[in-house]
Amino acid sequence: MGLMTELEKGPTGRRRGRGARERILSASQQLFREQGINRTGMDQLCVAAQVSKRTAYQHFAGKDELVAEYLRRFDPSVLPGVFDRTDLTPRERLLAAFDIPPATPLCPYIGAAVELHDPQHPASQYARDYKKAVAARLADTAREAGAVDPEQLGEQLALLLDGAAARTRVLNADAFPTAAAIAAVLIDNAIPATAGD
Amino acid sequence: MGLMTELEKGPTGRRRGRGARERILSASQQLFREQGINRTGMDQLCVAAQVSKRTAYQHFAGKDELVAEYLRRFDPSVLPGVFDRTDLTPRERLLAAFDIPPATPLCPYIGAAVELHDPQHPASQYARDYKKAVAARLADTAREAGAVDPEQLGEQLALLLDGAAARTRVLNADAFPTAAAIAAVLIDNAIPATAGD
DNA sequence: CGTTATGTAAACAGGTCTGTGTTCTTAAGC
DNA sequence: GCTTAAGAACACAGACCTGTTTACATAACG
Structure with a gap:
């Protein structure tokens, strides 16, 4: 019944579901990498993530916390595709x-x-x-x-x-x-x- | 007679001679290293160098040029005290x-x-x-x-x-x-x- | 003494940054 | 249909940044 994953957006451009946090982190990965952390403002980041600034600050206490989370999500399993390869000696x-x-x-x-x-x-x-x-x-x-x-x-x-x-x-x-x-x-x-x- | 090197400052705190540029670069070395480049403002830098902002911008076209010059003055002879040591093999x-x-x-x-x-x-x-x-x-x-x-x-x-x-x-x-x-x-x-x- | 650089001091302009408040809109669930 | 919560949109505050401008002071030099 419930099964509401991925319902994404309504007809007016409204986005719901639990996508906001992920979109913010995804935009962070791209922008922080391309432009650096200090040169990427929260405004720009929110536009890229299609999220209002208000929402961003409800998900993350501040930019510092967002940056830390960005790094944490980056490689959760430490060099994947290297240490897992059992086919290699x-x-x-x-x-x-x-x-x-x-x-x-x-x-x-x-x-x-x-x-x-x-x-x-x-x-x-x-x-x-x-x-x-x-x-x-x-x-x-x-x-x-x-x-x-x-x-x-x-x-x-x-x-x-x-x-x-x-x-x-x-x-x-x-x-x-x-x-x-x-x-x-x-x-x-x-x-x-x-x-x- | 001329011989006016190092006359430094007048009674009212005025500093002359050709020290301004050197003081700015010296302050840059300290502050850029301690705080980073982006986190060091020109205001703070001028205070540390005991130089007015007006003077700083007469010596350097902008912060970018100052940063480049800061790097250039850093090690003009590439690893001094290493390659010059003729006492070593x-x-x-x-x-x-x-x-x-x-x-x-x-x-x-x-x-x-x-x-x-x-x-x-x-x-x-x-x-x-x-x-x-x-x-x-x-x-x-x-x-x-x-x-x-x-x-x-x-x-x-x-x-x-x-x-x-x-x-x-x-x-x-x-x-x-x-x-x-x-x-x-x-x-x-x-x-x-x-x-x- | 007068002129001329050179410098100080301080306000100011215009921009960007983080972070908040405010109002309206809409989806979800009963 | 009604309630509720999440979010959009947007203005705004306050700080800081780069860079300019204006007014004034003083040292060096003739």
């Missing part, structure tokens, strides 16, 4: 982390941390948590691959990812192949020839 | 690039590129030039050290520097030791045992 999974689609302009976590410029900001804190989670996941996979010091290798590979992201942004040129080449050297050095696969 | 010089004072919070070039968010901005263009210059200097030193592929090694080490800077910023923890460890591995791999020193 652990070693291949470590390298797969550097095969990112070229459409990705910049790691949003670094962007947020730099733009907000306040380590205490909720979004900055989440960016920290996320980066630690990535390093931990890499370390787990490194352990699985038989690395001598998986924590160290995980931290090293995480640094390579961040370096590639930052350098890609500054130079406007894809730096991930370089990072992948370094990763290959580190992985070969850290994993005994007889281990893993 | 080329190999040691490559590693010395990772021994940065812990007081340095973040590479201002990355910060500017992210904050300004416009690759066409003069400051973004200079940041690109600077990063390329660093990589070239590293490549030169790598060649001097006898590396097999000095261009590649230079690019790799530059990526490590940027990775350490970005990661230090996001995590609020010094990532340069990790980068130095990776650098040591790369250098050892790229330089034949018999070359250099």
Whole structure:
């Protein structure tokens, strides 16, 4: 009976259902990425999300909370499509982390941390948590691959990812192949020839 | 007779000499670093520089030009105290690039590129030039050290520097030791045992 | 002494930002 | 059909930002 999901909009352009929050977050992902956080005003964002400002501020206490939520929704499962690939060996999974689609302009976590410029900001804190989670996941996979010091290798590979992201942004040129080449050297050095696969 | 350098200020608090421009740039270095570029207004900056806004806008066409000049004045000789150290072997010089004072919070070039968010901005263009210059200097030193592929090694080490800077910023923890460890591995791999020193 | 830069001080213009209040409209559910 | 809650539309407040303008002061130099 109930079954009212996706009823979207009425004849006058009215939008109901629970779409407002999702539309706001979706517009945030696009605009924050394209223009940056500070250069995207709430007005513009609400227009893009087809939501009134009043509604936006009923869903989010303020822009700060929205930014934090934007980051949180960004990658809820930490590098999906990399660590989940059971068809790859652990070693291949470590390298797969550097095969990112070229459409990705910049790691949003670094962007947020730099733009907000306040380590205490909720979004900055989440960016920290996320980066630690990535390093931990890499370390787990490194352990699985038989690395001598998986924590160290995980931290090293995480640094390579961040370096590639930052350098890609500054130079406007894809730096991930370089990072992948370094990763290959580190992985070969850290994993005994007889281990893993 | 002339000899009027450093006459600084008159009895009424008036400041003359050619200090205004330098004071503005000096205040920029401090404030842009502490608060970021976008969060530092020209008003605040002029107060800190003890300069009227009128004067500031006579020296710089606008904030954009000031930001570009701020970056340009930052490190005119590209990593001073690293490439100049003739007391070190080329190999040691490559590693010395990772021994940065812990007081340095973040590479201002990355910060500017992210904050300004416009690759066409003069400051973004200079940041690109600077990063390329660093990589070239590293490549030169790598060649001097006898590396097999000095261009590649230079690019790799530059990526490590940027990775350490970005990661230090996001995590609020010094990532340069990790980068130095990776650098040591790369250098050892790229330089034949018999070359250099 | 008079002229001329150079600078201060402070108001102002026009814009954008976050966030709120106010009124009207309409869908959902009984 | 009636009630209720969610949202649209829109003006507005208050702050801050970049950049300009006006009026005044003083140091250097002839």
